[in-house]
Amino acid sequence: MNFTITNKDRYTLVVANVDKLDTTCAPELKSELVYLNKTNVRNIIIDLAKTRYCDSSGLSALLVANRLCKGVNGHLVICSLQEPVQKLIQISQLESVLSITPTPDEAVDLLYMEEIEKDVKKED
Numbered sequence: 322m323n324f325t326i327t328n329k330d331r332y333t334l335v336v337a338n339v340d341k342l343d344t345t346c347a348p349e350l351k352s353e354l355v356y357l358n359k360t361n362v363r364n365i366i367i368d369l370a371k372t373r374y375c376d377s378s379g380l381s382a383l384l385v386a387n388r389l390c391k392g393v394n395g396h397l398v399i400c401s402l403q404e405p406v407q408k409l410i411q412i413s414q415l416e417s418v419l420s421i422t423p424t425p426d427e428a429v430d431l432l433y434m435e436e437i438e439k440d441v442k443k444e445d
Contacts, residue, residue, distance in 0.1 A: 375405075398422055399419055399421050
């Protein structure tokens with residue numbers, strides 16, 4: 322299995338079990354993300370700790386996840402990037418588009434902060 326999906330209380334964790342997020346497995350990730358979106362999952366954390374390489378199709382899958390989450394007023398956080406993947410995201414100028422944290426715990430904290438901010442804005 323290329324991706325492990327775990328439903329948590331307020332988010333779903335997707336762990337990539339692949340060395341390369343490329344044309345061979347990016348379509349599978351996209352389909353998993355679309356399925357999660359259709360089952361009313363709003364917040365997703367994608368853990369890329371095991372992924373050392375990413376190409377344009379992998380970036381596309383991440384951008385699809387970001388768009389799907391935003392479309393349902395949710396949030397996507399990507400965590401545990403290895404240096405080559407981090408550099409690709411920087412070169413592609415996507416660090417301002419994607420929420421990225423060093424660890425899964427920090428990703429959870431960021432998601433909870435986003436939820437609190439949404440609740441505060443609703444009250445105003």
